[in-house]
Amino acid sequence: MKLVYITNGINGSGGLERVLSVKTSRLVADYGYEVHIIILNNGHLNPFYQFHDRIEFHSLTIKRKGLFYFTDYSTQLKKKVSQLNPDIVLVCDDGLKGFFVPKLLGKKMPVIYERHASLAINTGNRFYGGFMKKIMRCLAADFTRFVVLTPTNVKEWNSTNVIVIPNPLTFYPKSSASLTSKKVILVGSQSLVKGYDRAIAVWKEVTKSYPDWELHCYGKSDSQHRFENEARQLGINQMYFHNAVKNIEEKYLEASLLILPSRSEGFGMVLIEAMACGVPCIAFDCPSGPRDIVTDCQDGRLIENGNLPAFAEALTGLMADETKRKEMGLAAKQNAQRFLPENIVSQWNELFKSLSN
Incomplete structure (x- = not known):
């Protein structure tokens, strides 16, 4: 089965990048999936975490700003996904543009959203934050499944397609901290x-x-x-x-x-x-x-x-x-x-x- 992940980049040191490296590598090594990751502007170069060597990366070049940014993103994303022809698409993008992926791709294949942040992160400006929440909650219903990380996260979304799958550990050492240091x-x-x-x-x-x-x-x-x-x-x-x-x-x-x-x-x-x-x-x-x-x-x-x-x-x-x-x-x-x-x-x-x- 072919999986295509859509994200902004995998060369950062954050939790999303760390989890994506562990999860996709396991899917390839343990379950035999063919995994492709679409990123923006060569955001796969010099990755902070290690990805399985059979994972393929595809970069979209988005240089223009504003409305042109979204237009270029939409055009290039649709073309690349069509070329790859995946069985399932997964969106790992906590920004607003990721919520439009089902509308951009149509009903050609299942599209899953992975939410790695609480909606509370969008509460900065009261008016803007409230508007963003409403838009995101509305668009969440377009996904085949909307995956959140904890049972508490479920309560933030008003949709019947929400399910819970936590993040996996990236290590579990045999030894433990002595807990004697200050x-x-x-x-x-x-x-x-x-x-x-x-x-x-x-x-x-x-x-x-x-x-x-x-x-x-x-x-x-x-x-x-x-x-x-x-x-x-x-x-x-x-x-x-x-x-x-x-x-x-x-x-x-x-x-x-x-x-x-x-x-x-x-x-x-x-x-x-x-x-x-x-x-x-x-x-x-x-x-x-x-x-x-x-x-x-x-x-x-x-x-x-x-x-x-x-x-x-x-x-x-x-x-x-x-x-x-x-x-x-x-x-x-x-x-x-x-x-x-x-x-x-x-x-x-x-x-x-x-x-x-």
């Missing part, structure tokens, strides 16, 4: 959505009582280095900023806790990765992933979204209690097994077979 880790691009300003505010309070602990942040910086400069100006000690790294598994294994201060998440890939390494997580109960992954007081802590004092209290509580950290770490590693690739990719295989019959 290191906390934060993984994600530096942005307001990922809550870096919240992390700075929390860490400023935490270091008053625990000046010997370190917070290590891994992720792409914004062009102005806003958060790094803010931390420096506030004189916050022991908060270190690093670029995204391919060996992030090693960094989890060196940490004793992970924090996720995000305002919204489509899933929370870093949560299951840290849990797989036996690291307890402290996360805001933001829309729409953490509550479906973290069980409060069992394998981590789930904090009311935006409640900074409660977040700091939960963090210092676990920093002070090594025994509790280790209890939660054991539970976290066990609970993460539900996201093993063999458990997740098999669900995709079953979906594809059901649509091809």
Whole structure:
């Protein structure tokens, strides 16, 4: 069976790219699928993650702006999909243009949408955000299946074609973190959505009582280095900023806790990765992933979204209690097994077979 994925690019270091590399590679190696990935403007060159060598990439060249951008995108996409003649098309694009793919391609083959973000990410400008939500909810019904990552995500969409398939783990090491180091880790691009300003505010309070602990942040910086400069100006000690790294598994294994201060998440890939390494997580109960992954007081802590004092209290509580950290770490590693690739990719295989019959 031939699958065609449509996305913007696969050379970034984000969760979408990481998951796509694991999932498509497994589909090729374990199930024998023929996989093609359509990207924009050579967005497949120098990929951050490794893809199976039998996967073929096809680049659309879109240079013009505005309405011309969408016209060029539509024309080239229809031509390329027609040439490839796939059995199933999958859209991995959290922007608006991806929602128009079924209308562009017609009813020639099943088209599946993979939603990797919460609708809450579209709430920036009140009018614009509300308009975007309405358009996306309306267009979601055009897809053969609309796949979200958690049961909580289902509630964001008013459509009968919505199903849940979580993200697969990218690793599950035999070893676990010792949880004895005085290191906390934060993984994600530096942005307001990922809550870096919240992390700075929390860490400023935490270091008053625990000046010997370190917070290590891994992720792409914004062009102005806003958060790094803010931390420096506030004189916050022991908060270190690093670029995204391919060996992030090693960094989890060196940490004793992970924090996720995000305002919204489509899933929370870093949560299951840290849990797989036996690291307890402290996360805001933001829309729409953490509550479906973290069980409060069992394998981590789930904090009311935006409640900074409660977040700091939960963090210092676990920093002070090594025994509790280790209890939660054991539970976290066990609970993460539900996201093993063999458990997740098999669900995709079953979906594809059901649509091809």
